[in-house]
Structure formats: structure tokens, C-alpha cells
Amino acid sequence: MSDGKELTFWEHLDELRKVLIRVLCVWFVLAVVYFAAMPYLFDKVVLAPCNNDFVFYHLLRSIGEYFHLKDEFFTQEFHVKLVNINLAAPFLIHMSTAFWMSVVTAAPYLFYEIWRFVSPALYPNEMRGVRKALGIGTVMFFVGVLLGYFMVYPLTLRFLSTYQLSALVENQISLNSYIDNFMMLILCMGAAFELPLVTWLLSLLGIVHKRLLRKYRRHAVVLIVIVAAVITPTGDPFTLAVVSIPLYLLYELSILMIKDKPADEEAEKEE
Numbered sequence: 512m513s514d515g516k517e518l519t520f521w522e523h524l525d526e527l528r529k530v531l532i533r534v535l536c537v538w539f540v541l542a543v544v545y546f547a548a549m550p551y552l553f554d555k556v557v558l559a560p561c562n563n564d565f566v567f568y569h570l571l572r573s574i575g576e577y578f579h580l581k582d583e584f585f586t587q588e589f590h591v592k593l594v595n596i597n598l599a600a601p602f603l604i605h606m607s608t609a610f611w612m613s614v615v616t617a618a619p620y621l622f623y624e625i626w627r628f629v630s631p632a633l634y635p636n637e638m639r640g641v642r643k644a645l646g647i648g649t650v651m652f653f654v655g656v657l658l659g660y661f662m663v664y665p666l667t668l669r670f671l672s673t674y675q676l677s678a679l680v681e682n683q684i685s686l687n688s689y690i691d692n693f694m695m696l697i698l699c700m701g702a703a704f705e706l707p708l709v710t711w712l713l714s715l716l717g718i719v720h721k722r723l724l725r726k727y728r729r730h731a732v733v734l735i736v737i738v739a740a741v742i743t744p745t746g747d748p749f750t751l752a753v754v755s756i757p758l759y760l761l762y763e764l765s766i767l768m769i770k771d772k773p774a775d776e777e778a779e780k781e782e
Contacts, residue, residue, distance in 0.1 A: 530624045537620050540612035549605050552560070557608060557693065559666040561591040567665045591672050604690050611694055615656060622649045644768075648708035651761075658757060659697040663742065666750045667696060672683030696742065703758060710765035721769040724762070735759050747754045 545552065559565050568589055575585025595601060622645045630638055672684055713719040724731075739755035 517725055526628065530628050534617070534624055536622055537617050538610075538613050541589040541617055542609045545612045546605065548654075549609055549665050549747075552612070553605075553608070558593075560660075560668050560693075561593065561689075563589050565665060568669075587669070589669050589673075591668065591684060591689075593686050593689055596685050597687060599686055599687075604686060608690065608694075611698070611705050614700070617769075618652055619649050622646075637773050644711055645709050647768075649708065652701045656701040659700030662753050663700055663750075664693060666753065667692070667742070670750075681759055699742065704761060705759075706761045707765040711768045714769040717770070721766055722765045725770070728762075731762050732759060735762065776778035 560567075562753065568587075571585050575582070580586075626642060626645050633641060646647070668689075675682065710719055710724070712719070731732060735758045736751070736755050739751055740760060742754055
């Protein structure tokens with residue numbers, strides 16, 4: 512619907528085409544900016560977890576000093592030197608990193624365009640709910656990305672880069688391997704933090720109900736711990752808690768975001 516006039520199917524497709532073009536233009540402009548600034552961003556942002564003075568490693572050492580903890584987890588001096596074995600890798604990584612950075616930072620604009628596209632078809636009460644969901648979704652996505660960058664990935668990198676299968680095997684981390692894991696883990700954390708939004712949308716479609724999520728809460732806890740262990744295979748309780756606790760809180764937030772239906776309320780009273 513546009514200006515109070517209902518659109519035809521083809522007019523809706525034309526509006527969707529305009530949305531996609533605007534989003535792609537924003538992605539392209541941001542990608543060009545990041546491409547130009549990449550030499551600085553690569554050293555100061557992308558490769559920052561490789562250095563011992565990274566903010567999270569400094570925090571761990573400060574905690575160790577304050578509580579007089581002598582475990583290597585809190586006292587470890589850490590530095591990773593990457594190697595490149597692919598002639599075209601630096602240029603391709605330059606482009607792909609600029610692209611993915613543009614995708615991440617353009618997320619608020621993407622949600623805004625989604626809102627502009629669907630809002631004319633919504634009733635006032637639905638508009639409030641969708642606006643709130645998209646706002647929360649944007650914030651949660653960036654919270655997940657920041658948690659992945661500042662905590663989850665550094666812990667994973669520090670464990671995997673120092674893990675030795677044999678003393679005869681020297682670990683040499685390739686640039687491609689580093690970037691692939693860096694992008695995958697950070698984007699996965701951002702996507703994982705969209706759980707409340709996805710659950711809320713599924714509840715609107717009648718696929719998920721609050722009673723169902725409450726019923727399988729214990730199963731969800733086990734699954735969350737397994738997922739956290741896969742994402743961060745460090746083996747220590749601290750790292751596992753860093754990932755699993757936020758994921759469990761997201762599960763509880765998903766339950767809170769879903770409104771109780773009369774049938775669910777009656778079923779809970781019967782139980």
C-alpha cells in the first residue's frame with residue numbers, strides 16, 4: 512500500500528526492486544570506503560586479536576593480577592604471526608573483508624528498509640510490534656558481533672593457535688585460515704543474537720509458542736552448551752560460560768517476547 516492506495520503484485524515487486532537497489536548501493540559505497548581504509552583497519556582491527564596488547568588479553572591479565580591467579584589462562588603472553596602461501600590471497604582478502612565489513616555495518620539500514628517495505632501493510636498495533644522487533648534485532652546483532660570480536664574469537668584463537676598435536680609439528684597459521692575463522696565466528700555470534708527476533712516472528716506464524724519453549728527449557732540448556740563448546744573448543748569453563756550464558760539469556764528473552772495465548776494460559780493452569 513502506498514499513500515493509502517493498494518498496490519498490485521507487480522507494483523509490490525517494483526517496490527522490492529527499489530529496496531534491493533538502495534541496499535546494494537549502500538553496501539557498495541561502504542565497501543569502497545572500507546577498501547580504501549583497509550590497510551589501517553586490517554592492522555588495527557582485524558589483526559588486533561593476534562597481539563598481546565589486545566584489550567581482552569589485557570583484561571584477563573588484570574583479573575589474574577588482582578586475584579593473584581597464576582594459571583596460564585590469565586598470565587599467558589600471546590602473539591600470532593600469520594603467513595601467506597597464496598599469491599592472490601592478500602588482494603582477495605582485501606576485497607572480501609571490505610565487503611563483509613560493509614554488510615555488518617549496513618545492518619541498521621537493511622532493517623530500516625525492511626521496515627519501510629512492510630509497514631504500509633501493517634495495522635497500527637502490528638506496526639508497534641514490528642518496529643520494536645526490528646529495533647531489538649539491530650541492537651542484538653551488534654551485541655553479538657562485539658561479543659564475538661572482543662571475547663569469543665580471541666579466546667578461540669588463543670587456544671587453537673597454541674594447541675599442539677605433537678612437539679614435532681610447528682603451528683603456522685595461514686592468512687586465509689585466520690580470516691575465514693574470524694569472519695565466520697563473528698558473523699555466527701551476530702546471527703545467534705537474532706534468536707529472540709526469529710522466535711518472535713515464528714510465534715506470529717503460529718509455529719512456536721511460549722509454552723513449547725518453557726517445556727523444552729532443559730533440553731535447550733543442553734543444546735546451548737553443546738553449541739557453545741563447538742563455537743569455542745577451548746575446553747575451559749570460563750570460555751564455555753562466556754558463550755553459553757548469553758545464549759541462554761537470549762533463549763529466556765525469546766520466551767519473554769512471545770505473548771501468552773489464552774490456550775497456553777489455560778494449559779499452564781491445568782498443569
